[in-house]
Amino acid sequence: MSSEYQRIFGVDLGTTYSSIAYMDDYGKPVVVPNSENQPITPSVVFFDGDSIVVGEVAKESSKLYPHDVVSFVKRSMGEADFVFEHNGRTFRAEEISSFIIRKLVQDAEKHLGEKIEDVVVTCPAYFGINEREATRRCGEIAGYNVRQIINEPTAAAIAYGTMEVKDERVVLVYDLGGGTFDITMIEIQSSAIEVICTGGDHNLGGKDWDDRIVAYLVQEFQNATKSTEDILEDPDTCQDLLLSAEKAKKVLSHRDKTPILITHGGERVKVTLERRKFHEITQDLLERTAALTHEMLEEAKKKGYWNFDEIIMVGGATRMPQVGARIQKEFGVKPRMFDPDEAVAKGAAIYGLKLAMNEGLKRKVTRRRERDNPKSAKETQEFEIDDVLEEVEQLVSENENLRPADVRLSRVRVTNVASKSFGIIAVNSKDEEVVFNLILKNTDVPNVITKSFGTAAADQEAVSIQIMENDTTDIMTPLHEAVEIGTAVLQLPGGLAADTPIEITFKLNEEGRLEISAIEPTASKKKVDVAIDTQSVIGGEELEAAKARSSGLVVS
Numbered sequence: 001m002s003s004e005y006q007r008i009f010g011v012d013l014g015t016t017y018s019s020i021a022y023m024d025d026y027g028k029p030v031v032v033p034n035s036e037n038q039p040i041t042p043s044v045v046f047f048d049g050d051s052i053v054v055g056e057v058a059k060e061s062s063k064l065y066p067h068d069v070v071s072f073v074k075r076s077m078g079e080a081d082f083v084f085e086h087n088g089r090t091f092r093a094e095e096i097s098s099f100i101i102r103k104l105v106q107d108a109e110k111h112l113g114e115k116i117e118d119v120v121v122t123c124p125a126y127f128g129i130n131e132r133e134a135t136r137r138c139g140e141i142a143g144y145n146v147r148q149i150i151n152e153p154t155a156a157a158i159a160y161g162t163m164e165v166k167d168e169r170v171v172l173v174y175d176l177g178g179g180t181f182d183i184t185m186i187e188i189q190s191s192a193i194e195v196i197c198t199g200g201d202h203n204l205g206g207k208d209w210d211d212r213i214v215a216y217l218v219q220e221f222q223n224a225t226k227s228t229e230d231i232l233e234d235p236d237t238c239q240d241l242l243l244s245a246e247k248a249k250k251v252l253s254h255r256d257k258t259p260i261l262i263t264h265g266g267e268r269v270k271v272t273l274e275r276r277k278f279h280e281i282t283q284d285l286l287e288r289t290a291a292l293t294h295e296m297l298e299e300a301k302k303k304g305y306w307n308f309d310e311i312i313m314v315g316g317a318t319r320m321p322q323v324g325a326r327i328q329k330e331f332g333v334k335p336r337m338f339d340p341d342e343a344v345a346k347g348a349a350i351y352g353l354k355l356a357m358n359e360g361l362k363r364k365v366t367r368r369r370e371r372d373n374p375k376s377a378k379e380t381q382e383f384e385i386d387d388v389l390e391e392v393e394q395l396v397s398e399n400e401n402l403r404p405a406d407v408r409l410s411r412v413r414v415t416n417v418a419s420k421s422f423g424i425i426a427v428n429s430k431d432e433e434v435v436f437n438l439i440l441k442n443t444d445v446p447n448v449i450t451k452s453f454g455t456a457a458a459d460q461e462a463v464s465i466q467i468m469e470n471d472t473t474d475i476m477t478p479l480h481e482a483v484e485i486g487t488a489v490l491q492l493p494g495g496l497a498a499d500t501p502i503e504i505t506f507k508l509n510e511e512g513r514l515e516i517s518a519i520e521p522t523a524s525k526k527k528v529d530v531a532i533d534t535q536s537v538i539g540g541e542e543l544e545a546a547k548a549r550s551s552g553l554v555v556s
Contacts, residue, residue, distance in 0.1 A: 008118040008147055008356050009108065010155070010348025011101060013135065015074040015205060016178025017316060018043045019342060020104040020119075021349035022112070027405055029159065029346035032108040040341050041107075043178075045070045045099050047086040052555045054103035063243060066235035070096050072207060075179050077123075078130030080536035094134050094537070095546045098141035102555040105144065118145045120348045120355070124180045125151040125198040128420045128469050129485050132512045133537045141546045147355055149511045152177075153184035154195055154416060155347030156314045160338055161188040162350055162409065169309040170196070174327060174335060175344075176289060177315035179205040183293045185300050185308060192413040196305050197442045199296035204288060206249070206317030212281045213245035214238075217271055221262045224269045237264045252278050253319050279322050286322060290330045299442050299473060311335040314343045350409070357410035417442045419512055421473065424504060425466040426453055428476065435468045435477040438506040442473065448507045454499035455492070463490045463502055465518055465528075488516055493524040 010021045010029075017040040021031045031039045036056055046058035047068045053061070062069040068086065076082035076093040084091045105116050123135045132149050139146035153173040160171065168189045175182040182200040186193060218231055218241070232238045244260050251258040257274040300306075311327060313335045318324065328334050339346065423437035438449040455463060470482035490502065501522065507515045519527040 006118055006356050006359070007114075007116075008120055008349075008352030009105070009116055010345050010350070010352050011104060011119050011121045011139070012152070012155070012345035012348060013074065013097060013100065013121055013123070013138065014040075014043055014177055014344075015072055015180055016043055016207065017041065017341065018100050018104055019345040020108050021342070021345035022108070023349050023353045027353075027403060029163070029349045031342045031345055032111050034104070034107040035110065041100070041104060043071070043074065043097075043100050045073070045096050049087075052099050052553060054099050054555055057556075059243075062239045063236065066239045069239075072179050073097055075203065078128070078132075078134040078536055092542070092546070094137045095141055095550070097135075097138040098546070098550055099553075099555050101139055101142040101144070102550070102553070105142070106555060116144070118147050118352070120148050120150060120352045121146055122152045122155050122344050122348050123149055124200060124202055125153050125182045125184050125195075126200045126202060126419045126471075127151075127512070129422075129512065129514055130536050131202075136511075137537060137543065141543070141550050143547070143550055147352065150348060150351055150414075151182075151184070151195070151198070151416060151419075152344045153182045153186065153198065153314075154193070154414065155345075155351065156312070156338070156343040157184070157186040157188060157193055157195075157347065158350050158414065159343045159347035160312055161193050162412075163346075164338070170305060170307070172293070172308050172311040174289070174293070174311055174313045174318065175200075175315045176313070176317040176323060177205050178317065179203075179207050181205055181289055181292065183289070183296050185296065185305060187305075191411065192415070194413075194415045195417045196303055197296050197300040198417060198419065199292050199299070201288065201292060204285065206246075206315075208285050209249055209282050209317065209320070210242060210245040212285070213248055213273065213278065214241045216273070216277070216281055217241055217245070217260060217262055220271045221264065221267075221269050224271075225267050229265075231262075231264045234264060248273055249278070249320070253321060286326050289323075290326065293327075293331070302473075303442070308333075312338040314338055314340050316341055351414065353406065354409050354412065354414070357406050361407070361410060416445050416510060416512075418445055418447065418508055420469045420471060421477070422506055422508065422514060423468050423470075423477070423482070424453070425468060425479065427456070433479055435470060435479060435482045437470070437472070437475050437477060438504070439508050440473055440475070441471065445512065446507070446509050448505065450503055450505040452501045452503050454501060455496060456498070458496070458498045459494060460492055460496060460498075460500075461494070462492055463518065464488075465490065465504065465516070467514075467516060485514075486516070488518060488528050490518045490520065490528040491526060492520055493526070496520075 012019045019031050019040045021029050024030050034041045041055045042059040044058040046053040046061045073093050073096045082093050109116050121139050136146050153175050156173050170187050173184045180202050181204040184198040185196040248258050252275045260271045262269045311333050318340050324335050421437040421441040422439045423435045426436040428434050465488040467486040468482040469485045470477050503519050503521050505517045517529045
């Protein structure tokens with residue numbers, strides 16, 4: 001790629017492991033090894049006095065310093081109540097996650113010998129407004145330009161579609177990571193990658209398999225020692241069992257059984273965990289992934305997709321042999337393991353190249369127009385690449401630094417769907433308060449919807465618009481099934497009759513960021529605009545303080 005194009009790196013910010021990738025000079029996505037020469041880095045942060053340690057050392061330190069280590073912070077992304085306290089300071093999930101990104105980027109800079117400024121960061125497909133905005137803030141706190149947030153299954157499909165697929169097909173991306181599960185149907189074409197439907201559970205992942213092993217070990221220890229003590233109340237023992245459980249899970253992917261030594265309170269108990277028993281105590285977790293897949297397939301039928309061509313599995317937890325076997329039995333298709341640890345980061349890097357190429361080609365087309373017609377010098381770059389194909393082809397023929405494959409990638413259309421439904425609280429025909437959804441889950445984005453609602457009473461001074469998020473796909477949703485993510489207040493002139501129309505517009509962009517506007521269109525034409533930026537996500541002075549701390553911080 002020409003040096004004229006800004007390199008944009010792809011970051012897979014995972015629950016248990018994270019990675020970073022870039023596009024090399026031959027147009028291939030490459031995962032950059034960390035300072036330990038490993039392609040993936042444990043998403044674990046160790047607060048060692050005034051130092052921040054991320055990765056394998058932090059993970060190993062959790063056994064010795066359980067109160068100073070944070071793991072699985074991604075599951076708390078966007079939660080206002082999550083706070084980690086250390087040495088009199090408090091840290092939100094966004095700031096802790098920013099340390100992981102810093103570690104990835106710093107190691108990549110040392111390995112490649114170049115400065116990294118721009119990144120694409122991935123997140124689970126079902127992340128809502130809070131979680132997506134929190135993910136963006138992670139990168140900003142770390143000091144980088146977050147060019148876009150994209151869904152993990154979409155990133156994996158981009159990698160699969162550009163590296164492996166030669167014909168058009170409909171693919172299920174079964175993404176079982178360390179802490180989250182996504183199931184997504186994606187149609188891959190030569191010029192487009194289109195998400196059809198998505199589903200999943202942000203509290204279901206490989207960690208839950210580990211937790212089942214831990215619970216089994218506790219029970220076996222109690223049986224052997226004739227004790228009723230909950231040994232997990234001891235932080236040291238708890239961390240030791242968690243590490244032993246993860247190791248045992250990996251061993252059982254290749255062997256029929258594995259020995260585990262439990263040490264607590266002067267007692268030592270040896271437990272042999274057999275693969276058969278492991279399957280038995282975790283079977284319901286696997287069944288849940290199958291049930292969620294069926295739910296997603298039912299939603300896909302509503303959009304006219306009754307069949308799929310193949311299943312690809314990504315995410316480290318799909319290495320467990322029982323996962324592929326169960327999915328094959330349930331759906332009659334042998335799933336294909338596709339680069340489970342690296343596919344997401346590689347797909348994000350490919351998408352970063354697409355963004356860079358789009359921007360670079362637009363600049364080149366603009367300069368060409370200015371050269372050929374100086375009177376057009378004031379024209380903006382507000383055009384799409386597909387609108388100027390002839391000019392782009394001329395640029396390719398004139399410039400040896402422009403690879404046709406990269407130019408084709410810049411034209412690939414990537415479309416996503418809404419991860420949640422978004423609406424407002426309104427009153428139905430029975431005079432009951434319900435959530436009226438304007439944008440429904442699994443509808444294409446970007447999306448703009450305008451609906452008219454009536455005022456509740458005559459001479460109403462203002463309208464309070466409560467903006468709600470939920471997981472249903474119904475236009476009307478009970479209040480208890482939704483959560484409030486923001487409020488907009490529209491001031492009204494006096495003298496308006498009851499049921500005066502108020503036009504409300506929801507605009508959801510490609511990243512899942514939501515903007516709302518409301519207008520009284522008849523009398524005053526008063527209007528209010530609001531971009532959802534909820535209090536549960538770090539912001540304002542707290543955000544600036546976190547950025548300031550990060551700028552002077554060395555993460556090792």
